[in-house]
Amino acid sequence: MGDQPETMRAVLLTGHGGYDQLSYRTDVPVPKPGPHDVLVRVEAAGVNNTDINTRIGWYSKGDGDPDDAGWGGSALELPRIQGADIAGHIVSVGANVDPGRAGERVLVEPCLRELHGETVQNFAYVGSECDGGFAEYAVVPARHAHSIKTDLSDVELASFPCSYSTAENMLTRARVTSSDRVLVTGASGGVGSATIQLARARGAEVIAVTSRSKAEGLRALGAMETIGRETRPTEILGHDAVDVVVDLVGGAHWPDLLDLMRPSGRYAVAGAIGGHTVPLDLRTLYLKDLSFFGCTGLEPEVFSNLVRIIETGAIRPLVAATYPLRDIVSAQRAFSEKSHTGKIVLDVAGSG
CATH class of the missing domain: 3.40.50.720 (NAD(P)-binding Rossmann-like Domain)
Known part of the structure; x- marks a missing residue:
C-alpha cells in the first residue's frame, strides 16, 4: 500500500480530568503492527460515552488517583489515544497475517479478546487498553478488523461499532x-x-x-x-x-x-x-x-453478525453531526449536551 508517513495527527489523552487533558498533535509517531496485527488508516471515528467516562476516570471505584480507571479494571497507560469506533482501510499487516488483507475496508470490533498476540484474560477495549481511532492510523489485532462490503460512507460506518x-x-x-x-x-x-x-x-x-x-x-x-x-x-x-x-x-x-x-x-x-x-x-x-x-464483553458471534446486518442494509446509520479530528473538544461538548439523536463522528480523513 506504499510507504507510510513517520508521523500522524492524533488526539492524546494525557491524564484524567477535563477537556484540557485532550491534546491535539501533528507529530505523533505512526504505530507499527506486531506479528498478529494490522495497521489501519482511520477514515472516521465515532464519539462515545466511554471516551468521556475514561477521560474523567468514571470507571474507577477508588478514591484519589484512579488506578482502576480502564475498562479492564487497571490503571490506564498514559498518554492514550482514545476512540473505540474505527472505520478505515488496512494499509499494512504483521508478519503472521495474510498479506492479501492489505487494502481491505474494515470495521474494527472494539471489544478485544486478543491483544499483542495473546488472549486477554477478561477483555480489553480499543481506546482504553490500547490506542484507538482518534488518530490517522491505528494498530489493531487482525482478528478484530472485520472486512466489510457496503456503499455506506466511512463516516456512516464509524457510527456503528x-x-x-x-x-x-x-x-x-x-x-x-x-x-x-x-x-x-x-x-x-x-x-x-x-x-x-x-x-x-x-x-x-x-x-x-x-x-x-x-x-x-x-x-x-x-x-x-x-x-x-x-x-x-x-x-x-x-x-x-x-x-x-x-x-x-x-x-x-x-x-x-x-x-x-x-x-x-x-x-x-x-x-x-x-x-x-x-x-x-x-x-x-x-x-x-x-x-x-x-453486558460489556461481546459474545463471540455478535460483531460478525452485526457486520452481516450492516451489509444487508437492514439497519441504517444515524449520524447527528461530524467534526474534524482537531475539534475533538467541540465534538465531546456537543455529545455531552445530549441534544442529538444518533452518533457524533470525527471525520478523520477529511480533517485536513
Whole structure:
C-alpha cells in the first residue's frame, strides 16, 4: 500500500480530568503492527460515552488517583489515544497475517479478546487498553478488523461499532425474539437508537423512553410507543407489561423497571448515565424469577453478525453531526449536551 508517513495527527489523552487533558498533535509517531496485527488508516471515528467516562476516570471505584480507571479494571497507560469506533482501510499487516488483507475496508470490533498476540484474560477495549481511532492510523489485532462490503460512507460506518455492537450484545444476552415486548431506556442515544433498530430487525415490539422532542424520530426508527423520560413507565404501561428491559440509564426510576417486567423477564444493562447506584428489592428479583445481564464483553458471534446486518442494509446509520479530528473538544461538548439523536463522528480523513 506504499510507504507510510513517520508521523500522524492524533488526539492524546494525557491524564484524567477535563477537556484540557485532550491534546491535539501533528507529530505523533505512526504505530507499527506486531506479528498478529494490522495497521489501519482511520477514515472516521465515532464519539462515545466511554471516551468521556475514561477521560474523567468514571470507571474507577477508588478514591484519589484512579488506578482502576480502564475498562479492564487497571490503571490506564498514559498518554492514550482514545476512540473505540474505527472505520478505515488496512494499509499494512504483521508478519503472521495474510498479506492479501492489505487494502481491505474494515470495521474494527472494539471489544478485544486478543491483544499483542495473546488472549486477554477478561477483555480489553480499543481506546482504553490500547490506542484507538482518534488518530490517522491505528494498530489493531487482525482478528478484530472485520472486512466489510457496503456503499455506506466511512463516516456512516464509524457510527456503528461501539453503539450497535453493545446493543446487539444486550439483545443476544437477553435472548430477544419476535415474541418479546422490549422497553429501551435512553433510547435517543447511540446505543438506544441502535437497540430500537436491531430489536425491530428481530421482530420484537419496542417501547422507547425518551424526551418528548425526540419521540417522533424514534417512532420513525421502529418504536411502537414512546414514554417521556420524566415519567415512571408503570404509570403508562402498568405492572408486568414487558418481557425485556434494555437499560442504559439507571437512576431514580430504576426500581420501576423491575415492576414493569413480567415474571421470568430479562433485564440487560450497559450504561448508567442517570446514576449508577440504585436500590434493589431482592424480593422482586427472586419472586418474579427475573434474569439480570450485565453486558460489556461481546459474545463471540455478535460483531460478525452485526457486520452481516450492516451489509444487508437492514439497519441504517444515524449520524447527528461530524467534526474534524482537531475539534475533538467541540465534538465531546456537543455529545455531552445530549441534544442529538444518533452518533457524533470525527471525520478523520477529511480533517485536513
